[in-house]
Amino acid sequence: MPRQLHFSAALDSPGHVSAPHYAALARTAEQGGLDFVTLDDSFAAGPHRPDALATFARIAPETTRIGLVPTVTTTHTEPFHTSISVNTLDWVSEGRAGWLVGVSGTEAEARAFGRRDAAPESDLWSEASDAVEVAARLWDSWEDDAEIRDVATGRFVDRDKLHYVDFEGTHFSVRGPSITPRPPQGRPVVVVALTAADLPERTGLAVRHADVVLLDEPDPAAARSAVGRLRLEAGEQLRVLVRVEVALPDGVAAAALTERIAGAAGVDGFHLVPADPVRDLAAFVRDVAPALRERGILRAGYPGRTLRDHLGLARPLSRYSTAARTAIAAEVSR
Amino acid sequence: MTGRPLKQIHLAAHFPGVNNTTVWTDPRSGSQIDFSSFRHLAETAERGKFDFFFLAEGLRLREVNGRIHDLDVVGRPESITLLNALAAVTDRLGLAATVNATFNEPYELARRFSSLDHLSGGRAAWNVVTSSDAFTGENFRRGGYLDRADRYTRAAEFVQTAREFWDAVDAPARHRGPHFDVEGRLSLPRSPQGHPVVIQAGDSDGGREFAASAADIIFSRHSTLEAGKAFHADVKRRLAAYGRKPDELKIMPGVTYVLADTDADAQELAAEIRRAQVGPGTTINYLEQVWGFDLSDHDPDGPLPAADPVVDSSLVQGRTRLGDPVALAAEWRAIAAAKKLTSRELVIELTGRQSFIGSAATVAGQIDEFVQNDAADGFILVPHLTPGGLDGFVDGVVPLLQERGVFRQDYTGTTLRSHLGLPTPGER
Ligand SMILES: Cc1cc2nc3c(=O)[nH]c(=O)nc-3n(C[C@H](O)[C@H](O)[C@H](O)COP(=O)(O)O)c2cc1C
Numbered sequence: 001m002p003r004q005l006h007f008s009a010a011l012d013s014p015g016h017v018s019a020p021h022y023a024a025l026a027r028t029a030e031q032g033g034l035d036f037v038t039l040d041d042s043f044a045a046g047p048h049r050p051d052a053l054a055t056f057a058r059i060a061p062e063t064t065r066i067g068l069v070p071t072v073t074t075t076h077t078e079p080f081h082t083s084i085s086v087n088t089l090d091w092v093s094e095g096r097a098g099w100l101v102g103v104s105g106t107e108a109e110a111r112a113f114g115r116r117d118a119a120p121e122s123d124l125w126s127e128a129s130d131a132v133e134v135a136a137r138l139w140d141s142w143e144d145d146a147e148i149r150d151v152a153t154g155r156f157v158d159r160d161k162l163h164y165v166d167f168e169g170t171h172f173s174v175r176g177p178s179i180t181p182r183p184p185q186g187r188p189v190v191v192v193a194l195t196a197a198d199l200p201e202r203t204g205l206a207v208r209h210a211d212v213v214l215l216d217e218p219d220p221a222a223a224r225s226a227v228g229r230l231r232l233e234a235g236e237q238l239r240v241l242v243r244v245e246v247a248l249p250d251g252v253a254a255a256a257l258t259e260r261i262a263g264a265a266g267v268d269g270f271h272l273v274p275a276d277p278v279r280d281l282a283a284f285v286r287d288v289a290p291a292l293r294e295r296g297i298l299r300a301g302y303p304g305r306t307l308r309d310h311l312g313l314a315r316p317l318s319r320y321s322t323a324a325r326t327a328i329a330a331e332v333s334r
Numbered sequence: 335m336t337g338r339p340l341k342q343i344h345l346a347a348h349f350p351g352v353n354n355t356t357v358w359t360d361p362r363s364g365s366q367i368d369f370s371s372f373r374h375l376a377e378t379a380e381r382g383k384f385d386f387f388f389l390a391e392g393l394r395l396r397e398v399n400g401r402i403h404d405l406d407v408v409g410r411p412e413s414i415t416l417l418n419a420l421a422a423v424t425d426r427l428g429l430a431a432t433v434n435a436t437f438n439e440p441y442e443l444a445r446r447f448s449s450l451d452h453l454s455g456g457r458a459a460w461n462v463v464t465s466s467d468a469f470t471g472e473n474f475r476r477g478g479y480l481d482r483a484d485r486y487t488r489a490a491e492f493v494q495t496a497r498e499f500w501d502a503v504d505a506p507a508r509h510r511g512p513h514f515d516v517e518g519r520l521s522l523p524r525s526p527q528g529h530p531v532v533i534q535a536g537d538s539d540g541g542r543e544f545a546a547s548a549a550d551i552i553f554s555r556h557s558t559l560e561a562g563k564a565f566h567a568d569v570k571r572r573l574a575a576y577g578r579k580p581d582e583l584k585i586m587p588g589v590t591y592v593l594a595d596t597d598a599d600a601q602e603l604a605a606e607i608r609r610a611q612v613g614p615g616t617t618i619n620y621l622e623q624v625w626g627f628d629l630s631d632h633d634p635d636g637p638l639p640a641a642d643p644v645v646d647s648s649l650v651q652g653r654t655r656l657g658d659p660v661a662l663a664a665e666w667r668a669i670a671a672a673k674k675l676t677s678r679e680l681v682i683e684l685t686g687r688q689s690f691i692g693s694a695a696t697v698a699g700q701i702d703e704f705v706q707n708d709a710a711d712g713f714i715l716v717p718h719l720t721p722g723g724l725d726g727f728v729d730g731v732v733p734l735l736q737e738r739g740v741f742r743q744d745y746t747g748t749t750l751r752s753h754l755g756l757p758t759p760g761e762r
Contacts, residue, residue: 055453
């Protein structure tokens with residue numbers, strides 16, 4: 001019995017700055033039943049593209065099911081702003097937000113901010129790990145039921161359910177709580193792109209914080225063993241999708257891709273990176289998706305409303321909630 | 335006013351929240367965070383042909399007496415992200431985000447506002463605020479504190495630098511100044527408005543000067559006719575020094591309103607709303623901001639506290655204290671004695687927020703009077719209910735303003751600059 005796999009696709013389209021372009025691509029991916037789409041970003045001057053998170057917020061109301069996972073970099077930004085921006089993407093998409101974590105390593109990007117020099121990637125990834133930790137704490141800093149609207153006592157919130165996060169790291173500290181209530185998914189889906197032999201700092205971030213890894217490893221055996229290692233360290237809840245470059249000019253290419261996907265073993269799914277997003281996504285939906293569905297590899301329709309639902313990931317409890325604290329205490333005392 | 339053509343009124347809608355304007359105890363009060371609430375207010379504003387939709391900002395939850403303030407609406411989205419989503423469900427409405435110039439960097443904000451301008455087809459606006467307290471700074475890399483005197487020099491240089499990035503379409507911008515030493519180019523072509531619209535909110539001399547030099551709109555607090563006229567005259571006079579004409583800066587006070595079928599009903603409703611806005615807890619809180627010590631045992635329905643305020647108090651954070659506390663207390667005691675007011679009634683008297691109260695015809699007349707007499711160029715309306723609080727205004731007052739010939743029947747352009755009658759930088 002073949003296992004159902006997870007599918008996602010990159011919408012990167014250098015040179016495009018208009019909302020309708022991205023909305024049309026996301027709707028195509030949604031017709032195909034993909035779990036989510038990604039959009040790359042950086043602070044480099046080229047290529048022409050708008051802010052990725054802004055673009056996905058812009059198209060959120062024009063889509064209904066597809067997960068939206070923009071790249072947001074952590075090197076020159078404020079972790080507090082990033083946390084509330086990703087949180088807000090989750091609110092405006094009603095639970096479909098993710099965050100593909102990125103860093104900015106170039107001199108040119110550093111000069112555009114003028115705040116610090118370019119640093120080695122290993123430092124940037126450990127800082128990124130702190131940024132994700134802070135974001136997750138801030139998402140949790142409002143318990144789900146913090147808003148009480150208690151007319152009798154005149155209290156809008158229960159302040160005992162709002163929590164300082166008190167993060168102190170080497171690069172920054174953040175007091176909290178968030179200014180934005182806990183998002184619909186509890187925590188938006190954290191995504192990290194990796195190669196099989198990546199920096200330990202980047203892999204470490206993935207192991208500690210990621211819900212999804214986008215694995216860039218063309219060799220099937222190497223990919224399988226990387227997935228095994230990641231699972232061992234991160235646990236069964238991690239979804240590993242293997243990056244696959246897609247060019248579908250004709251039916252022959254579509255049939256070949258179908259076979260390649262059907263023959264995959266040991267992975268949770270695929271991250272499609274189209275050569276020509278407009279052409280290739282349409283071809284995937286028209287030619288490949290039905291064949292995969294027939295074989296039971298791609299699910300028909302969406303199982304729920306949120307990106308976590310699509311990925312089969314539970315909605316986490318706030319780490320500050322009484323229930324979560326009780327669970328941790330029980331764990332420790334065993 | 336014969337001989338002079340009627341001035342056209344500008345209107346904006348403020349999504350209410352995070353203060354005691356919103357009457358969240360009202361059963362009609364909906365979610366302050368669901369997208370549907372923002373969408374409803376924005377769609378209503380666009381139905382009313384408003385110039386723009388406005389979001390405020392506060393980067394740390396307010397505290398009173400070292401504890402998170404729990405009596406008012408709290409919790410809000412990140413503004414630029416939210417406005418990008420609203421761009422999908424509106425077509426003409428301007429989209430204004432309040433974003434701090436202290437806890438951000440020019441390159442990133444220039445890029446985010448240019449993106450919003452592109453993704454909305456030319457509807458982005460940026461309300462530049464300058465809060466710089468160390469309390470808020472605890473959430474940011476920058477950490478602390480910017481001296482009060484420095485906040486507008488940083489803000490002015492910040493806006494200047496952002497504009498250099500917006501203009502640097504063909505070659506990188508290079509900026510060297512006391513606050514910023516940066517070089518770069520955005521990954522975006524020139525946006526539809528060239529420069530997104532810049533709004534300034536703040537009232538000090540430095541704030542006014544900054545507005546005169548750099549802003550397209552001032553969000554002011556002066557909501558009486560006389561104060562409005564004086565402010566209007568003062569700010570417009572400052573423009574010439576920067577080579578600008580009076581109509582290049584629009585003055586839009588933030589105002590609330592109460593509408594009912596008759597003026598008498600509206601007055602009654604206004605009193606009811608004030609009591610809902612200023613409950614016993616809010617009264618105590620407000621007094622504590624002046625007295626500077628714990629007043630939880632004070633009776634809000636009795637007289638003001640007998641003791642004098644503590645001068646150097648750390649009780650209040652995330653909010654500026656209201657002035658010299660001892661003098662203020664004396665002043666308040668005098669008002670309370672003269673008008674025979676309890677503590678709560680006094681706070682209601684002092685914070686009475688409704689600017690326009692009456693039937694739709696009365697309110698339309700008052701708004702028009704303000705604008706025709708140069709007390710304002712328009713208003714930023716803050717409803718006291720989310721999300722339906724603007725409905726009555728758009729259905730009742732807007733048609734009357736249109737009948738008077740002082741408010742547009744429909745949009746004539748697509749960008750916010752075109753609604754405001756402002757030129758597009760970079761266009762020849
Ligand atoms: C009408 C109005 C609205 C304001 N809204 C905000 C806001 O949303 N967020 C914020 O941080 N500051 C806000 N401010 C504060 C101003 O940015 C500024 O810090 C404050 O007015 C003090 O500056 P001043 O001394 O020039 O008046 C607002 C000020 C005014 C007058």
